[in-house]
Amino acid sequence: xxxxxxxxxxxxxxxxxxxxxxxxxxxxxxxxxxxxxxxxxxxxxxxxxxxxxxxxxxxxxxxxxxxxxxxxxxxxxxxxxxxxxxxxxxxxxxxxxxxxxxxxxxxxxxxxxxxxxxxxxxxxxxxxxxxxxxxxxxxxxxxxxxxxxxxxxxxxxxxxxxxxxxxxxxxxxxxxxxxxxxxxxxxxxxxxxxxxxxxxxxxxxxxxxxxxxxxxxxxxxxxxxxxxxxxxxxxxxxxxxxxxxxxxxxxxxxxxxxxxxxxxxxxxxxxxxxxxxxxxxxxxxxxxxxxx
Amino acid sequence: xxxxxxxxxxxxxxxxxxxxxxxxxxxxxxxxxxxxxxxxxxxxxxxxxxxxxxxxxxxxxxxxxxxxxxxxxxxxxxxxxxxxxxxxxxxxxxxxxxxxxxxxxxxxxxxxxxxxxxxxxxxxxxxxxxxxxxxxxxxxxxxxxxxxxxxxxxxxxxxxxxxxxxxxxxxxxxxxxxxxxxxxxxxxxxxxxxxxxxxxxxxxxxxxxxxxxxxxxxxxxxxxxxxxxxxxxxxxxxxxxxxxxxxxxxxxxxxxxxxxxxxxxxxxxxxxxxxxxxxxxxxxxxxxxxxx
Numbered sequence: 001x002x003x004x005x006x007x008x009x010x011x012x013x014x015x016x017x018x019x020x021x022x023x024x025x026x027x028x029x030x031x032x033x034x035x036x037x038x039x040x041x042x043x044x045x046x047x048x049x050x051x052x053x054x055x056x057x058x059x060x061x062x063x064x065x066x067x068x069x070x071x072x073x074x075x076x077x078x079x080x081x082x083x084x085x086x087x088x089x090x091x092x093x094x095x096x097x098x099x100x101x102x103x104x105x106x107x108x109x110x111x112x113x114x115x116x117x118x119x120x121x122x123x124x125x126x127x128x129x130x131x132x133x134x135x136x137x138x139x140x141x142x143x144x145x146x147x148x149x150x151x152x153x154x155x156x157x158x159x160x161x162x163x164x165x166x167x168x169x170x171x172x173x174x175x176x177x178x179x180x181x182x183x184x185x186x187x188x189x190x191x192x193x194x195x196x197x198x199x200x201x202x203x204x205x206x207x208x209x210x211x212x213x214x215x216x217x218x219x220x221x222x223x224x225x226x227x228x229x230x231x232x233x234x235x236x237x238x239x240x241x242x243x244x245x246x247x248x249x250x251x252x253x254x255x256x257x258x259x260x261x262x263x264x265x266x267x268x269x270x271x272x273x274x275x276x277x278x279x280x281x282x283x284x285x286x287x288x289x290x291x292x
Numbered sequence: 293x294x295x296x297x298x299x300x301x302x303x304x305x306x307x308x309x310x311x312x313x314x315x316x317x318x319x320x321x322x323x324x325x326x327x328x329x330x331x332x333x334x335x336x337x338x339x340x341x342x343x344x345x346x347x348x349x350x351x352x353x354x355x356x357x358x359x360x361x362x363x364x365x366x367x368x369x370x371x372x373x374x375x376x377x378x379x380x381x382x383x384x385x386x387x388x389x390x391x392x393x394x395x396x397x398x399x400x401x402x403x404x405x406x407x408x409x410x411x412x413x414x415x416x417x418x419x420x421x422x423x424x425x426x427x428x429x430x431x432x433x434x435x436x437x438x439x440x441x442x443x444x445x446x447x448x449x450x451x452x453x454x455x456x457x458x459x460x461x462x463x464x465x466x467x468x469x470x471x472x473x474x475x476x477x478x479x480x481x482x483x484x485x486x487x488x489x490x491x492x493x494x495x496x497x498x499x500x501x502x503x504x505x506x507x508x509x510x511x512x513x514x515x516x517x518x519x520x521x522x523x524x525x526x527x528x529x530x531x532x533x534x535x536x537x538x539x540x541x542x543x544x545x546x547x548x549x550x551x552x553x554x555x556x557x558x559x560x561x562x563x564x565x566x567x568x569x570x571x572x573x574x575x576x577x578x579x580x581x582x583x584x
Binding site: 026028029030032033037084087089090107108109110111112113115116117119120121123124126127128130131134137138140141144145147148149150153154156157158160161164175 | 318320321322324325329376379381382399400401402404405407408409411412413415416418419420422423426429430432433436437439440441442445446448449450452453456467
């Protein structure tokens with residue numbers, strides 16, 4: 001019998017098998033580079049992106065083409081972005097997932113290099129796959145585009161710019177969220193579609209972008225009302241720092257309405273996809289109604 | 293008639309054609325991301341790595357397989373590493389090539405993102421090439437390995453570690469130079485060998501590593517005696533900051549002897565390679581006897 005929790009656990013376990021092998025195979029010198037890279041990776045989190053990717057691979061029939069490597073690369077990219085985001089010159093966050101952030105543990109210089117190292121290693125893993133043929137290279141290129149200056153980095157840059165200049169603009173807000181949050185989640189669900197030869201690529205990419213927006217809406221609401229225990233990071237910081245977020249722009253009440261709209265849109269998008277989408281429907285609910 | 297200066301100019305022009313196309317095609321939003329990326333790229337420098345790569349492609353017969361893209365990616369990687377290296381938490385350099393360093397112009401947060409963006413874009417360009425087949429993926433993977441945690445980043449991390457702990461150790465010094473400087477220069481000359489199916493790969497890789505050591509020896513000597521005008525960056529800083537370098541470890545006099553030994557070794561290595569190696573011999577002399 002299907003259970004969301006069990007299914008999530010299954011994907012998570014499959015990912016952790018790959019992650020464990022990665023820890024074993026990766027030995028960096030000097031030791032501090034090794035320690036700082038692994039510290040942030042081992043901080044865990046829910047591994048939402050790799051789980052989404054393995055689930056999407058199930059949905060489109062891309063289970064047996066090394067999709068775990070793409071899931072690993074995506075988690076490395078996500079982790080690097082958190083390390084650099086937390087730096088004093090960026091969001092200046094001292095905590096991440098309930099533990100001191102990377103630069104608090106290892107110093108800002110080592111944190112910059114830990115981030116660089118994770119990003120570079122992610123692509124090394126993908127280049128290894130690229131030798132298998134064009135689809136593998138296409139999938140890697142798509143992920144790289146989602147992470148780069150037409151994706152996540154553009155979103156981070158706009159985020160920083162608006163915070164520095166005190167800009168409150170709805171278009172900028174959409175741009176930030178679509179790129180900073182949406183693109184990697186979109187990569188999570190669309191990469192398997194590419195590996196499967198393009199099956200449901202457009203639907204899954206759009207679903208990922210919408211899910212990313214829903215995710216950010218709920219994140220912003222939680223940041224406003226949440227507490228440290230649930231979030232594992234300092235809450236209420238966005239408001240304090242005058243950051244451009246959904247809540248600071250629309251207010252929490254309107255955000256909840258917006259979240260409900262995105263919730264419906266995500267479910268609607270799934271209806272256009274053949275196959276068993278139960279897990280994804282439950283993901284949408286999980287993202288909407290999570291508490292931390 | 294062969295002239296080193298003309299030949300260098302030819303390779304440089306070929307590279308600049310590719311670079312110009314890159315500037316035209318790359319438009320990032322927000323504007324500050326676009327500006328900060330291009331600022332450091334346009335600071336120029338001698339473009340040693342791309343020139344070496346185009347010359348190596350000539351030597352092994354890999355001119356017509358998009359080697360300009362690999363040269364561009366390598367220059368982007370080199371440029372990202374300079375931006376991150378100059379950050380306050382790393383080498384804290386206010387000048388680079390005679391101009392304010394990236395973080396002095398755009399702030400440290402934007403400089404982190406400019407570096408991330410260049411690294412990511414380098415790999416995007418390589419993933420585009422990977423669709424062409426296994427050799428292209430192999431060459432990209434090799435470059436990525438040279439740049440990453442088993443290459444340049446390892447060297448940077450060891451460099452930072454030794455500076456912080458005041459470590460003076462010959463093995464560490466070798467490790468730093470071999471990785472931080474040697475690996476990217478090695479990539480410059482060995483990537484075309486991979487693209488050409490492996491021709492002279494081992495010889496060129498070794499030549500690149502030795503040339504990297506020679507380059508660093510001369511760089512350290514110049515830093516000791518050089519002046520701002522020639523170097524375009526603050527000189528004498530290594531000593532001041534108690535950094536582990538060839539000069540602080542061996543003293544300038546012994547470094548000159550060591551440089552002469554590496555000079556001979558580079559030339560010897562070239563003798564084992566078929567074809568017209570005049571340009572490379574002149575590169576070795578140029579690196580040994582440059583003044584800035």
